[in-house]
Amino acid sequence: MNFYITYFIIAIGLFGFSALFALFGVYAERKVSAFIQDRLGPTETGKYGSLQTFADILKMLQKELITPAAADKLLFILAPAIIFIAVYLGFAALPWGPGLVPAKLNLGLYYVFAIISIETLGILMAGWGSNNKYSILGAMRSAAQIISYEIPAGFAIISVVMIAQTLNLQTISSQQGILSTETIKFSGFWDVTSTGGFFAWNIFRAPHLIIAFVIYFIASLAESNRAPFDIPEAESELVAGFHTEYTGLRFALVFLAEYSMMFLVSMVGVILFLGAWNTPLPNIGPVHLATWTTNAGWGILWIIIKTLTLVGIQMWIRWTLPRFRVDQLMALCWKVLTPLAFACMLISGVWRLFLM
Amino acid sequence: MSLAQVLFYMMAFIAVASTLFVAATKNLVRSIFMFFITLFALAGLYVLALADFVAITQIVIYVGGILVLILFAFMLSGKETLNVIGTQSNKFISINKLPAMLLAGLFLIVLLNMIFKIDANNLDWVKKSVITKNMILPDSSMTENIGINLMTKYLLPFEAISVLLMIALIGAAHLSRKGRGA
Numbered sequence: 001m002n003f004y005i006t007y008f009i010i011a012i013g014l015f016g017f018s019a020l021f022a023l024f025g026v027y028a029e030r031k032v033s034a035f036i037q038d039r040l041g042p043t044e045t046g047k048y049g050s051l052q053t054f055a056d057i058l059k060m061l062q063k064e065l066i067t068p069a070a071a072d073k074l075l076f077i078l079a080p081a082i083i084f085i086a087v088y089l090g091f092a093a094l095p096w097g098p099g100l101v102p103a104k105l106n107l108g109l110y111y112v113f114a115i116i117s118i119e120t121l122g123i124l125m126a127g128w129g130s131n132n133k134y135s136i137l138g139a140m141r142s143a144a145q146i147i148s149y150e151i152p153a154g155f156a157i158i159s160v161v162m163i164a165q166t167l168n169l170q171t172i173s174s175q176q177g178i179l180s181t182e183t184i185k186f187s188g189f190w191d192v193t194s195t196g197g198f199f200a201w202n203i204f205r206a207p208h209l210i211i212a213f214v215i216y217f218i219a220s221l222a223e224s225n226r227a228p229f230d231i232p233e234a235e236s237e238l239v240a241g242f243h244t245e246y247t248g249l250r251f252a253l254v255f256l257a258e259y260s261m262m263f264l265v266s267m268v269g270v271i272l273f274l275g276a277w278n279t280p281l282p283n284i285g286p287v288h289l290a291t292w293t294t295n296a297g298w299g300i301l302w303i304i305i306k307t308l309t310l311v312g313i314q315m316w317i318r319w320t321l322p323r324f325r326v327d328q329l330m331a332l333c334w335k336v337l338t339p340l341a342f343a344c345m346l347i348s349g350v351w352r353l354f355l356m
Numbered sequence: 357m358s359l360a361q362v363l364f365y366m367m368a369f370i371a372v373a374s375t376l377f378v379a380a381t382k383n384l385v386r387s388i389f390m391f392f393i394t395l396f397a398l399a400g401l402y403v404l405a406l407a408d409f410v411a412i413t414q415i416v417i418y419v420g421g422i423l424v425l426i427l428f429a430f431m432l433s434g435k436e437t438l439n440v441i442g443t444q445s446n447k448f449i450s451i452n453k454l455p456a457m458l459l460a461g462l463f464l465i466v467l468l469n470m471i472f473k474i475d476a477n478n479l480d481w482v483k484k485s486v487i488t489k490n491m492i493l494p495d496s497s498m499t500e501n502i503g504i505n506l507m508t509k510y511l512l513p514f515e516a517i518s519v520l521l522m523i524a525l526i527g528a529a530h531l532s533r534k535g536r537g538a
Contacts (some may be wrong), residue, residue, distance in 0.1 A: 075389065106497060107412055113488070116411045117420030121392060124427050129383055140431060143424055167499060 010102050014091045022259035026053045029315050036319040058227045063248035068131060071245065075129030080246065080253035083122035089115045093152070094267055095170045097299025098179060099177050108169035109157065112268060113150075116223065120146045121241050123232075126254075130245040138241025141326065142232030146223050148333045153219035155341035156212040159348040160272045163206050163356070169271055177278030178290050179270040186356035194289035197282025201275035204330060206351050212289045213273040215337050222333070224258065227318040231326055266310035274310075277303040281324035291344070364404055388426055395419055401470035409498045 027042070030077060034041025042049030049149055067073055093108035095101035120143050127139020138270070164172045174180060178196035186192045187207055203209045209311040222229040233241030243254045269277060277299030281289035293302075357365075374394040378387045395418045402411035434490050492498065505512050 072383075072385065075385065105408075105409055107499065110409075110412050110416075114415040114420065117416060118425050121389075121419060121427075124424065124431075125389060128427075128431065134432060140428070143428065147421070147424060 009053055011092075014102065018088060018091065018260040018263065021263050022256045023053050023057065025259040025262065025311070026056070026255070028312075029111065029318075032315045033319045036316070040096045054183075057252060059275070060248055060252045064248060066245075066247045068245050070131045072129045072131065075125050076245070077129075077250070079122050079126035079129055080243075080250045080257070082125060083119055084257040084260070086115055086118035087257045087264055088124055089118075090258075090264050092106070093169055094264070094271065095173050095276065096303055097296040098174065098294065100296050100299065101170050104168070104170060106166075106168045109161065109167045109268075109272075112169075112264075113154065113157065116261075116264070117146075119257070126246070127242040130242070133246055134238045134240070135242050135243045138238045138244070139234045140233075141238075142225055142242060145192030145225070145229060145232060145329060148330060149219040149222035149229075149337075152215050152333060152337035152341040153223065155338070155345050156216040156219065157272065158213045159341070159344040160209060161347065162348040162352055163202065163209065163340065165352075169276075172202075173271055173278070176202055176205070176275040178247070178294055179278075185356065188351065189236065192282075195282045195284075196278065196294070198280040199282055200277065200278065201273070201280075203273045206355075208344055208347045208351070209273060211340060212348075213269065215344070216269055216340050217313075217331075218337060220269060221314060221317065223330075224261040224265055224314075226262065226314055228321040228324050229327065229329060230245060230318075230323060234323060251336070262311055263307060263316055266314065267303065267307045269310055270306040274306050275302075360404060364401070367397045367400040367404065370394075371401065384430065385427075388423065388430065392419060392423055395423070406492055406494060407498070409502055 030052070031041045031049075033039075042052035045051045045055050067076055090270050092103045093101070093111050094152050101108075123142045124139050125148075127136045127142075130136070160172070160312040161167060161194045164175055166172060166175075175182065175184070177200050178194060180193060180200070181190055183193045184200045184205060185200040186204055188205075190199075198204060203213050221227075225232050232238075233243070238244070243251060246254055279298060279302055281293055283290045368535060371394055372482060374390050374397065377390045381387045381390070395414060399411040399414045404409070492501070
C-alpha cells in the first residue's frame with residue numbers, strides 16, 4: 001500500500017512544481033522582456049517586484065468566473081482542465097536523475113509525444129465552447145500549427161531514437177554519461193565511455209543531431225504557441241485567441257498549461273539531446289569531475305539548469321523576433337524543417353549502421 | 357475480482373456508455389468530444405491486453421490526428437447545415453432508418469453467434485501458444501517485437517500499406533493543388 005502513497009506524493013509534488021514554475025516563469029518573462037525592451041518591468045510589489053505574480057494570482061483567484069450566455073457550458077468549463085491535464089500528464093514519464101523517474105515506462109518518449117497532442121483537442125474545445133469568432137479562429141490556427149509542427153518534431157525525435165535504440169527516457173538519459181552500459185563514441189571515433197561530460201551528450205555523439213535539436217527546438221516553440229509562432233493568440237488580430245472568453249481561475253489554468261508546456265518541451269529536448277541529468281563536466285585524467293557530479297541530487301540540479309536555460313532562450317526569442325505570418329509559418333514547417341528532419345533521420349540510420 | 361478485472365469492467369463500461377452517447381446525442385460537437393473519451397477507454401483496454409504500444413498509437417493517431425481533423429471539417433462547415441441534424445424526426449422506428457436497423461440487427465446476430473459458439477477459455481490456438489511459449493508476458497518488451505515482426509513476417513502487408521498511404525498522399529496533394537489556369 002505504501003507505494004500508492006508515494007505515487008500521490010509525487011503527483012502532488014509535480015503539480016506543485018509546475019505551479020511554482022509558472023509563478024516564477026511569468027515573473028522571469030516580465031523581467032526578461034523588460035530588459036530586452038529597456039524597461040524596468042515589475043518593481044513595486046516585493047523586492048524587485050518579485051511578489052508581482054503572486055499578487056496577480058491572488059487577484060485572479062478572486063475574480064468572477066464568467067461563462068458567456070451563448071457558450072456551450074460543458075465544453076467551455078472542461079476545456080482549461082483538459083488543456084492543463086494533457087500537459088501535466090506528460091511530466092509523469094520524465095526522468096529527473098539516476099533512478100529518479102515518476103513512471104518508468106519503456107514507451108516513455110512515445111507516451112509523452114502522444115499525451116502532448118491531446119492539448120490540441122482541449123484548445124479546439126475551448127475555441128468552440130466559447131462561441132466567439134476570435135476564439136474559434138485562434139483555436140483553428142493553433143490546431144493547424146500544432147499538427148503541422150508535430151511532423152518535424154516527430155522526425156527529429158525519431159532520429160534520436162534511432163541512435164539510442166530505445167523509447168525509455170531513463171535509458172536514453174543514462175546512455176549519455178558515465179553510467180552508460182554501452183560504449184559511447186564522441187562523433188563516432190573517440191571512445192568517451194569513461195570520460196563522460198558533455199562529450200557523451202547525444203548532440204556530440206552524432207553531430208547531425210545538432211540540426212535535429214534545432215529543428216526540435218523550433219517545432220517545440222510552435223507546439224507551445226510561443227512567439228514567433230503565436231498567431232493563435234495574436235493580440236493585434238485576435239484579442240487573445242482561444243482563451244479570449246476565459247476569466248479568473250480558468251484563465252489561470254490556461255496560463256499554467258502554457259508555462260508547464262514550455263518547461264515540458266524544454267525538458268524533453270534536454271533529455272533527448274543535451275545529456276538529460278548527466279553532468280557537463282568530463283573526467284580529466286585523475287580529476288574525476290564527472291564521477292563526482294553524477295548522482296540523484298546533482299542530476300536534479302543539472303536537468304533543472306539545462307531546462308531553465310532552454311526556457312530562457314525561449315523567452316529571449318519571444319521578445320526578439322517578430323511574429324510569423326501564417327503562410328511563412330507553414331512554408332517553414334513543410335519546406336524547410338520537414339525535409340531537414342527527414343535527412344537527419346536518414347543520417348541517423350547510416351550512422352547507427354556504420355559508426356556505432 | 358482482481359484489480360485488473362475491476363479496471364477492465366470500468367473501461368468497458370466507459371467505452372460502451374460514451375459510445376451510446378455519441379450515437380444518441382443531437383449535439384454533434386459534444387458527440388465528437390465524447391468520442392474522445394471512447395477512444396481513451398479503448399486505449400485503456402489495450403493496455404490491459406498488454407498492447408501498450410497499440411494503446412499509445414491509438415491516442416497519437418485517433419485523438420491527435422483523426423479526431424482533430426473531424427473537428428476541423430466540422431468547424432469549417434456552416435452552422436445551418438449542422439442544425440439539420442437537430443431538426444430530424446425523433447421517432448425511433450421510421451422507414452428512413454430501415455437500412456441502418458437491418459445492418460445493426462444482422463451484425464448483432466453475428467456477434468451473438470460468435471459469443472455463444474466460442475469457448476473463450478479453451479481455444480486451441482491459445483493452448484498451443486502456451487505450450488510452445490509463443491506468448492507475451494507483462495514484462496516483455498513489445499516495441500522490439502513489433503518492429504522485428506513488421507520487418508520479417510509481415511513485410512509485404514507493411515509495404516503494401518506504405519504504398520497505399522503514399523497514393524493517398526499524392527492524391528491529396530494533387531487535389532489541393534490549384535489548376536494552372538486558375
